[in-house]
Amino acid sequence: xxxxxxxxxxxxxxxxxxxxxxxxxxxxxxxxxxxxxxxxxxxxxxxxxxxxxxxxxxxxxxxxxxxxxxxxxxxxxxxxxxxxxxxxxxxxxxxxxxxxxxxxxxxxxxxxxxxxxxxxxxxxxxxxxxxxxxxxxxxxxxxxxxxxxxxxxxxxxxxxxxxxxxxxxxxxxxxxxxxxxxxxxxxxxxxxxxxxxxxxxxxxxxxxxxxxxxxxxxxxxxxxxxxxxxxxxxxxxxxxxxxxxxxxxxxxxxxxxxxxxxxxxxxxxxxxxxxxxxxxxxxxxxxxxxxxxxxxxxxxxxxxxxxxxxxxxxxxxxxxxxxxxxxxxxxxxxxxxxxxxxxxxxxxxxxxxxxxxxxxxxxxxxxxxxxxxxxxxxxxxxxxxxxxxxxxxxxxxxxxxxxxxxxxxxxxxxxxxxxxxxxxxxxxxxxxxxxxxxxxxxxxxxxxxxxxxxxxxxxxxxxxxxxxxxxxxxxxxxxxxxxxxxxxxxxxxxxxxxxxxxxxxxxxxxxxxxxxxxxxxxxxxxxxxxxxxxxxxxxxxxxxxxxxxxxxxxxxxxxxxxxxxxxxxxxxxxxxxxxxxxxxxxxxxxxxxxxxxxxxxxxxxxxxxxxxxxxxxxxxxxxxxxxxxxxxxxxxxxxxxxxxxxxxxxxxxxxxxxxxxxxxxxxxx
Amino acid sequence: xxxxxxxxxxxxxxxxxxxxxxxxxxxxxxxxxxxxxxxxxxxxxxxxxxxxxxxxxxxxxxxxxxxxxxxxxxxxxxxxxxxxxxxxxxxxxxxxxxxxxxxxxxxxxxxxxxxxxxxxxxxxxxxxxxxxxxxxxxxxxxxxxxxxxxxxxxxxxxxxxxxxxxxxxxxxxxxxxxxxxxxxxxxxxxxxxxxxxxxxxxxxxxxxxxxxxxxxxxxxxxxxxxxxxxxxxxxxxxxxxxxxxxxxx
Numbered sequence: 001x002x003x004x005x006x007x008x009x010x011x012x013x014x015x016x017x018x019x020x021x022x023x024x025x026x027x028x029x030x031x032x033x034x035x036x037x038x039x040x041x042x043x044x045x046x047x048x049x050x051x052x053x054x055x056x057x058x059x060x061x062x063x064x065x066x067x068x069x070x071x072x073x074x075x076x077x078x079x080x081x082x083x084x085x086x087x088x089x090x091x092x093x094x095x096x097x098x099x100x101x102x103x104x105x106x107x108x109x110x111x112x113x114x115x116x117x118x119x120x121x122x123x124x125x126x127x128x129x130x131x132x133x134x135x136x137x138x139x140x141x142x143x144x145x146x147x148x149x150x151x152x153x154x155x156x157x158x159x160x161x162x163x164x165x166x167x168x169x170x171x172x173x174x175x176x177x178x179x180x181x182x183x184x185x186x187x188x189x190x191x192x193x194x195x196x197x198x199x200x201x202x203x204x205x206x207x208x209x210x211x212x213x214x215x216x217x218x219x220x221x222x223x224x225x226x227x228x229x230x231x232x233x234x235x236x237x238x239x240x241x242x243x244x245x246x247x248x249x250x251x252x253x254x255x256x257x258x259x260x261x262x263x264x265x266x267x268x269x270x271x272x273x274x275x276x277x278x279x280x281x282x283x284x285x286x287x288x289x290x291x292x293x294x295x296x297x298x299x300x301x302x303x304x305x306x307x308x309x310x311x312x313x314x315x316x317x318x319x320x321x322x323x324x325x326x327x328x329x330x331x332x333x334x335x336x337x338x339x340x341x342x343x344x345x346x347x348x349x350x351x352x353x354x355x356x357x358x359x360x361x362x363x364x365x366x367x368x369x370x371x372x373x374x375x376x377x378x379x380x381x382x383x384x385x386x387x388x389x390x391x392x393x394x395x396x397x398x399x400x401x402x403x404x405x406x407x408x409x410x411x412x413x414x415x416x417x418x419x420x421x422x423x424x425x426x427x428x429x430x431x432x433x434x435x436x437x438x439x440x441x442x443x444x445x446x447x448x449x450x451x452x453x454x455x456x457x458x459x460x461x462x463x464x465x466x467x468x469x470x471x472x473x474x475x476x477x478x479x480x481x482x483x484x485x486x487x488x489x490x491x492x493x494x495x496x497x498x499x500x501x502x503x504x505x506x507x508x509x510x511x512x513x514x515x516x517x518x519x520x521x522x523x524x525x526x527x528x529x530x531x532x533x534x535x536x537x538x539x540x541x542x543x544x545x546x547x548x549x550x551x552x553x554x555x556x557x558x559x560x561x562x563x564x565x566x567x568x569x570x571x572x573x574x575x576x577x578x579x580x581x582x583x584x585x586x587x588x589x590x591x592x593x594x595x596x597x598x599x600x601x602x603x604x605x606x607x608x609x610x611x612x613x614x615x616x617x618x619x620x621x622x623x624x625x626x627x628x629x630x631x632x633x634x635x636x637x638x639x640x641x642x643x644x645x646x647x648x649x650x651x652x653x654x655x656x657x658x659x660x661x662x663x664x665x666x667x668x669x
Numbered sequence: 670x671x672x673x674x675x676x677x678x679x680x681x682x683x684x685x686x687x688x689x690x691x692x693x694x695x696x697x698x699x700x701x702x703x704x705x706x707x708x709x710x711x712x713x714x715x716x717x718x719x720x721x722x723x724x725x726x727x728x729x730x731x732x733x734x735x736x737x738x739x740x741x742x743x744x745x746x747x748x749x750x751x752x753x754x755x756x757x758x759x760x761x762x763x764x765x766x767x768x769x770x771x772x773x774x775x776x777x778x779x780x781x782x783x784x785x786x787x788x789x790x791x792x793x794x795x796x797x798x799x800x801x802x803x804x805x806x807x808x809x810x811x812x813x814x815x816x817x818x819x820x821x822x823x824x825x826x827x828x829x830x831x832x833x834x835x836x837x838x839x840x841x842x843x844x845x846x847x848x849x850x851x852x853x854x855x856x857x858x859x860x861x862x863x864x865x866x867x868x869x870x871x872x873x874x875x876x877x878x879x880x881x882x883x884x885x886x887x888x889x890x891x892x893x894x895x896x897x898x899x900x901x902x903x904x905x906x907x908x909x910x911x912x913x914x915x916x917x918x
Contacts, residue, residue, distance in 0.1 A: 062805040077726060078792050080832055081734045097812060136808035142801045142861040144825040151815025169825055175733055176828060183800035190796040198789065221781060250728040284701045285670070289709055290730045398732065401749070401756050404701075478805050527716040529709070573716055578684065579782050581724055582716065 009651040011637070016653060017439040018122045023659040024104075027126040030440070031483060035490035042067030045489050046230040046497055048215055050202045050257055052079030052185070054178055054470060055453025056236030058477025061184035064193035066482060068489075071228055072185070073197045073217055075252055080182045083238060083250040084473060087174025088295035088395070089158060090166035091138075091470040093131040098155050102163040104128045109660060111468060114160040114347050115433070115461020116611035116627065117662045118270070120635070120655065122440060123458045130479040131471050135167055137478055141180040145169050157300055158466035160347040160667075166467045171295050171394050177470055181477070200226075201584065202257040204508045205233055205264050205449060212449035213498050216508045223578045225512050227500035231492045232448045232485060235261060236477070239432035239454040241274070243592040243599065244544075245536020247429035248280060248293040258436055258455050259591040262598075263644075266444040267637035267651060269437035269457035271595070272602035272613045275464055276545050277430035278304075278351035281402055282371040291428040292402060294374070294395055296466040299344045301379035301388065302423070304351070306363040306372050308332045316365045323365065323373050324411025324419040334358055338622075342667040349463045349612045349625075350667060352427035356545050357623060359426075366424050373422035376407060381418055399423055427545060431469060433460040433612060434602070437637045437653070441484035442476060445637075450485060452476035457635070462611025516576055519586045524569030528585040531566055535589070535596055538562065543600050548616045552604040559597050563644070566593060594644045601638065605650060608632045629662055670701040673764040677711060679723055680771045682780050689780070693767070700760035704747065705730060705737065707759055725784040730755040732896065735831030738838070739784055740771040745835035745894045753833065753896040773838040777845070777881045788834050790880040791848065797876035798869040799852040801861045820858045827854040829897045836891035836899075842883030847891040849873050850907035851899050857910055867914035874911055 002010055019026040019033075037045065046069040049060040057079055060072040074082060094107040108128035112119055135153070139145065145167050146154040155164040169176040188194040199220040206214040206229070214229035240255035241247035262268045279294045307313045308330050315321045334354055336343045346354075355372045358364070365371050380388050385408055389396065400406045409421045436444050436451035438458055443450050453473040460468065542555035566589065574580040609618040609625035610632070618626045635653040674697050682689030696714070698707040705727050712722035728736040737754040741747035747757045762768060770784065778786040828851070836847035853870050856862025862869070885904060892901040 058805075065804045076728060076734075076736060077788055078832065080792075081728055081736045083729060083734070085735075086729045086731055086733050095811070133806075133808070135811045137805055139811040139814060140801065140803045140808035140861060142824075142856055142859050144821050144828050144855065144859065145811075146825075147816055147818045147821040149818050151817055151821075152812050169828075172733065172829065175831075176825075179828065183795065184803075184805070186792070186796040187800045187802060189792075196792075198792075250734060251730060252728050285699070287698070287702045287706050287710055289703070289706050292731050397751070398756070401752055401758065402703075404758075404760060482805070527713055529713060571716065571719075573719060573721055579724060579785075582722060 009649070011651060011653045013656065015439065016120065017441055019440065023121060023125045026122050027129055034483065034487045037486045037490050037493060039067050041493040043069070045069065045492065046071065047232050047234060047485065048228055048230040049073070049234045049236060050215065051082065051236035051238065051453070052182070053082035053084035053236060053238060053453060054181060054473030055477040056082065057178065057181035057185045058474050059234055059236060059452055059481050060194055061181060061188050062478050062482040063485070064188035070188070070194045071197065071230060072194050073200045073202060075199065075201045075220065077198055079185055079196060079198065080179060082178060083253050084178045084470070085175045086250065087470055088171045088293065089297040090156065090168035090173045090467040091134065091177060092158065092165050092465070092467045093135045093167060093471065094128055094165060095132055095135060097153060098164045100163045102165050106163065107131060107165065110161050111459070111465060112461065112660050113665060114465040115463050116625065116665055117461065117629070117657070118273070118610055118655070119459055119461030121657050121659060125659070126480065127459050127472060127475050130475045133479055134471060134474045138177060138180050141183060143169065143176050143180040156297060157345060159296055159299060159345045159351070160465040168297070171297065171392065174470060177474065181474070202235070202237070202260065203512045203587070204260045206504050206508045207264060207446065208498055208502065208504045211447045214500060214505065216505070216512050218512070220584060221579055223576055223580060225509050227505045227509060229498045229500050231489060231495065231497060232450065234450040234452060234481065234485070235436070235455055236453045237455045239435065240592070240595045241429045241432055243535065243595045244429040244539045245532050246283065246288060246291050246540070248277060248291050251290060254588040254591065255595045256588050256591040259594055261436055261444060261446065261449060261451070263640050264446060265640060266446045266449060267437035267639055268434070268598055269635050269637045270434035270602065271598045271638065272606055273433035273462045273611060274429060274599065275348060275431040275433060275612045276352040276427045277348055278355055278427050279374060279425045280428035280430070281399065282366055282368070282424055282426040292398070293430065294399060294423065294425060296348070298374060298392060298395060301391065302344065302374040302376050303333055303378055304335050304344055304372055304374055305331045305333045306358045306365060310362055313363045313365065317367055317369055319367065322411065323375070323422040327414060328417070332363070339667045341669050346667045347463055347465060352545060353614060355427055371424040371426045374425045375420070375422035377418060377420045380408070380420055431464055433457065433462060433464050437635070441487060442481050443484070443488060448488060450481060452481050462613055515587070516583065519570065519572055519583060520576060522568065522570045522572070524571050526565070526569050526571060528570065528572070528582055528589050531562065531570065532589050532592065535562055535592060539596050539599070543596070543603060546614055546616050547603050549604065552600050555600045556597060556604070559593060559600065563593050566590065598638060598648065601647060602636050605636060606632055627664070633662070670699050672697065672699045673759060673762070675707070675759070675762055675765070676767040678767055678769045679784070681723070681783055684782060685779055698759050700758065702759050703730070703755065704741070704757040704759060705755050723784060724782040727755055732756040733831060735833040738773050738786065738833060738835070740773060740838055742769055745773070745838040746896050751896060751898050753831070773834050775837045775843040777843060778834060778837065790882070791832050791834065793880060794845065794849060794873055794876045795852065798865070798872035801856065802865060814860060816859060824855045824858040827851045827858070827899065827903050830899050831897055833896065835894050835896055837882065839890040839894035840883065841888065841890070842886060844885045844891070845877050845882040846885040846904050846907065847895060847899055849877050850903035853910055854903040854906045857906060866910065867917050870907065870910040870914045
C-alpha cells in the first residue's frame, strides 16, 4: 500500500492477486499452480458458510462434497427460502447453442461493457469461462430448464446483449437453480458433512491472531447468542438493497453480516453502485412493504412507452383515459427512439434513467406520475395471446393479483390492430453491485474471511446485466471458491480448529449482548419500521437514481440526525429472552443506517457517472452517463475507522485493463 | 382503492408449550394493501401501544419463497386460489368483515410462536432422498442429454412446489403426500433421476411416515389449496413409484 499526492492510499497491484498471463489463461494457470489440500486433511478442516442462497448453498455443498466439514447458517426456517429463489428471468452462459455468435469472450466483453468498465477484468473473464460449467452442473442435478421440442435447451435474450444466451425455467429460474443447490446441500446434510443451522443470524466474525476463526450467531428462536469456530469463514449473505426500505429484496434481506465484517476491518468496495431495476410494479401507497419485480424477460416482447402528447399524459394521470385508448401514432417508444440498436433491451441502468427522464418531464402515466407503460399489444397481435401467455402467463397473473389489471385484456381494435391493456412499471431498487472487497481468490482484506455472491463486489462493475446474478452466485459457489479457499487452507492443515472458549469469543459475544441491551434500554417512542421507512425515504430521495453533490451532502446530514433519532427514540418491545422479531429488526436497521452512509460517502467521492451511479453534474448533452476514466478508473474501497460516527477512509484499487479497450458505452448503434 | 376496516381474529400463543387463544383486533386498511401489509399495520399499532407484535413467517412477499403460511378463514393462504398469503390483497375482503387467522395446524408442524410453525420436517424429507447424487465438477455437456419437452414441462410443473406446507395444513389427515410426490415426480420424469428412482421413493416415503405426517385418503384438499396448483396426478405417480420400488425389495 502506498500513498498518493492527495494522501489517499492506493493498493499494490499484487493485493488483488490477479494471476499472470493472458486473460484467457489466468484461471487455468491459477488452478494449475494453486496449493491443494489432500483428502485426509480435508476431513480435518472445517468451514463456516453463512447464507444459503445460490452462492452459499452451492459453496457449502461443494466444499462438503470435496470432504471439508461445513457449518451452514440461514436466517429463514429452511435453506430453500433464501432470496435467490425469487430470481425470475434466467441465467447467462456462453454456450452458443443458438449459433448466434456467442463465445466466452463475448459474454466477458458484454459483462464488462454492461458494468460500464468498472469491474475487474480478470474476475469477469473467469466468470464467463465457468458459465458453461454451471449449466452442465445444473442439468446434471435435474434442474428442469425450458427445452425445445427436439429435447435441447431453450434460450432467450436479456438486456445488454445481442445474442440469446439466457437459460431459464419459466419465470422461476432462481427457484429451480436454488432448489438444485438445496438438493445437493440436503444430500450433504444427510451424509453428515454439512451441519445446517436454520433461524440463526450472524452477528459478528471472530478474529484470532489476525485470522477469521468463527462467528457469533443468534438463535432467533431462543434469543441466545451462540459461538461457532472453524478454519475459515465464508459469508454469502446477499446485498444491501433494503437500506432503501422499499426494494425488490425479501423482507429479511439485510447487510448485518457484511457490516460486521466491515467493522472488523474488511474493506467495503463500491457501495455507490446500486442497481435500480426498470420493470417493477409502481408504488401504491404508504403502507407498502416491498416492491415486486416484473421480470426483465418481459422486455423481449414488451414495448415500453409513454404518450407523445403532454395532454394525454395528464388525462392518464387523472384517470380520464386508459393506456389502450392512445393510438399507435401518439405513443413515444422512447427506448426504441433513443437506442435503436438495443431498443427495449438496453441495460437496466439506461432503461431506468430513461423512465425517470420521461416522468420528470411530466409524461408519467399513473396518478402519481411515476410510471410508464410496458405494452404487449405488438407481441399478442404477432403471436397470439396463447403464445404470449405461455411465455409470461405467471407474470401476467402476478401482475393482475397485485394491481387488479389484466395485461392480456383487449381494450379496443382500430384498423385491424388490437390494443391491449398495458402494464404499468417504474424503476425500483433491486441489486447491489457494491459489496465486501475481495481479491481474485474471493478472500476479503481479512485473512481467512471470504465473501461470495451478491455480498462481494467483484464481477459486475457499476451495473449488472440481467441473468448475471445467478451466474455469479453459482460460479462463486460451485466453481471458484471451492478451489481458491484451498490455497488458503493448505497451510492450516496442522492448525487445530480453535475452541469457542477463548477470550476473542468472550469479547465478541459480550459486545453482541451489550449492543442488544442498549437497544432494549432506549425505550423511546418510534417503532423500527417507522425509522426504517424514514431511512428509505432519505436514501431514495437523495442517494437514489439521480445524485448531486448537494443531495449527497444533505443525505449525510440527514442520516446523522436519523442515527441520533434511532439511538434516542427507538422503541423495541419485549426482552432479550426468547424470540423477539422487533429486536432482530432493530439490529438490522442500525446496520442499514451505517450502510446508507457508506453509499452516500462513496457516491459523493465518485465525481463521475457510471452504470448505476448517476451524478447529475456529470452527463452528456443527451443525458447519458459521463465517466471520468482519468480520475476514477479504480475500485473505491472503504476502511472502517473504529466507529460508525467517523467517516471511513478511502483506499483505491486501480483497475488495469489488458484485453478490453475502455470506451464510452454505446447502445445506440 | 377504497378504505376498509376489518376485524382480525388472530391466534396468539407465547411458545410451543404455552396455551394459545384467539384475540380480535380492529385494523384500518385499504383494498390495494396486501393481507400481510395489513398485519404490518396491526403490528405497528401493537408496538405503539407497547404490546407484543404478532409473530408470523414471511419473506419474499412475491409468492415464491414459501415462507408465509397462515390459515385464513378456513383456507391455507386464504380465499384466493393459486396464490400464497403474501399475494393476497384486501380487495378480497369486505368492509367490516371478521377474518380468522390461524397457524398451520399439524402434528408435524409444531407452533413456535403465534402464527409461526416449525416446518423442519419438510427439510428432513428432502434430506432423505430429494436429490440426484451427483458431485460438482465433471458434468457432461448439458445438451448431450436431450429430454422430451413434455417430460421436461411436467417435471417443471412438479418442481414448482414452494414447500410452504399448505397441503399438510389443508389435509384432514395432515398428510405430506403432495409435497413428497412433487419431488419424487420431478426426478422420476427426468433421465437424471432414474438411477436412484426406487431408492428415492422408498426413502422419502419412509421419512415422511416417521415424522408423524398422516396417511393419504385421496380427498384432494391438498391440490385444491396448493398455491402453486401442484396436480394430484403427482400423488398417483408417487403411489406407482412406491409400489414399483417395493416390488423390487
